[in-house]
Amino acid sequence: xxxxVGALRPSERAALRQLxxxxxxxxxxLARRLGGVDPEDLVQESLLRACRSFGSLRDLQAGPKxxxxxxxxxxxxxxxxxxxxxxxxxVEEDGPFSLYRTxxxxxxxxxxDTLHVDVLGAFSEHDVREVLQRVPPRYRVALVLxxxxxxxxxxxxxMLERPPxxxxxxxxxxxxxxxxxxxxxxxxxxxxxxxxxxEGRGQREVGS
Amino acid sequence: xxxxxxxxxxxxxxxxxxxxxxxAADHRQVEQHLAWCLRCCGEVAFARELRxxxxxxxxxxxxxxxxxxxxxFIDELGEETEERSRP
Numbered sequence: 525x526x527x528x529v530g531a532l533r534p535s536e537r538a539a540l541r542q543l544x545x546x547x548x549x550x551x552x553x554l555a556r557r558l559g560g561v562d563p564e565d566l567v568q569e570s571l572l573r574a575c576r577s578f579g580s581l582r583d584l585q586a587g588p589k590x591x592x593x594x595x596x597x598x599x600x601x602x603x604x605x606x607x608x609x610x611x612x613x614x615v616e617e618d619g620p621f622s623l624y625r626t627x628x629x630x631x632x633x634x635x636x637d638t639l640h641v642d643v644l645g646a647f648s649e650h651d652v653r654e655v656l657q658r659v660p661p662r663y664r665v666a667l668v669l670x671x672x673x674x675x676x677x678x679x680x681x682x683m684l685e686r687p688p689x690x691x692x693x694x695x696x697x698x699x700x701x702x703x704x705x706x707x708x709x710x711x712x713x714x715x716x717x718x719x720x721x722x723e724g725r726g727q728r729e730v731g732s
Numbered sequence: 733x734x735x736x737x738x739x740x741x742x743x744x745x746x747x748x749x750x751x752x753x754x755x756a757a758d759h760r761q762v763e764q765h766l767a768w769c770l771r772c773c774g775e776v777a778f779a780r781e782l783r784x785x786x787x788x789x790x791x792x793x794x795x796x797x798x799x800x801x802x803x804x805f806i807d808e809l810g811e812e813t814e815e816r817s818r819p
Contacts, residue, residue: 537810544806548799553792564798568805575810622743624778640778644785652789671786677753692753699747703782 532578540578543587544571550588551595557668558599559657560606570595592673593683596665600684607662623703632716646715647706658705663698670695737761742772746779 532540551570555563574594581590600607624640633642647655656664669680677695681688710716734757742765748754749762766773794802 532810541806541809544809545803548802548806549794552794552798552802556792557790564802567802571806571809578810622775623782624775640774641781644781647785647789649789649791652785653792656786656790667786671783672790674787677751692748696744696747702786 532575536578539584540575543584543591544574547588547591551591554592554595554668554673555599557653557656557672558596558661558665560661561599561602566595566599566602570598573598589675589679592669592675596669596683600665603661621700621704621707623707626707643710643716646710651709651713651715655702655705655709658709659698659701663694663701666691666694667698667702734761734764737765739765739769739772742766742769743775746772746775747783750776750779750783 548567551567552563555561555566555570558566570591574591577594581587627640627643631639633639636642656667659667665684666680669675669683670677675683677691678688680695681691684691686694742762745754745758745762749759752759754762766776
């Protein structure tokens with residue numbers, strides 16, 4: 525039988541609460557970025573699970589990563605069905621898309637010397653968050669843990685309980701999918717409308 | 733001497749190259765390709781920008797009302813009662 529919630533010693537309880545308080549903003553942001561569920565519910569459930577398995581945390585220094593793993597696993601449990609569902613875009617179409625080359629070919633800022641940087645500059649924080657949510661959950665989780673949370677591929681593999689090679693290919697597809705969604709989103713929301721007319725963007729000086 | 737690779741292969745390995753995730757031989761092939769292919773150098777610079785954008789333009793702030801509720805929740809974390817509901 526696992527330890528009961530109430531079985532924590534007062535010192536352990538205080539340590540867990542302190543850890544949870546310190547990590548709260550990051551956990552909430554992580555829950556929002558993973559998406560698809562109520563972020564507050566996800567953080568609460570994760571903290572309850574953390575409470576139940578506090579005995580498995582040997583080193584408090586490892587607490588932030590430990591909480592990330594618990595939250596990610598809770599999210600995966602909740603989204604299990606969505607994570608299994610086949611992607612509406614066939615896998616082989618995920619590979620070849622290159623945002624860099626698409627921008628070059630479509631040339632939305634014909635008067636710009638810094639075409640690619642200008643296109644990225646058109647995306648606000650809101651836009652990038654929206655694009656991230658359009659990436660299917662099983663790819664999104666890899667992008668979030670690797671490129672936003674900054675864990676190594678090996679650490680992400682441990683967290684997701686997958687072989688590193690699987691995570692590498694998951695990341696590969698995730699990046700192409702993210703690039704494709706950026707381009708589609710820009711088109712649908714008119715982000716680059718008016719770009720061809722100049723409207724100042726092309727004049728911007730951008731360092732290399 | 734490692735055999736040369738084309739743009740398609742170089743681009744396919746780009747993010748892994750930036751992540752240091754390629755083995756030595758594959759890494760060297762991409763480096764050799766980048767030594768003469770300006771277009772792929774542009775791809776590398778763009779991939780760096782895109783990674784930076786993911787990191788810096790997905791900021792999320794904890795709203796005050798959520799913080800208040802969550803801190804209350806944390807204050808009771810580890811008490812005897814396992815079942816709890818949001819206040």
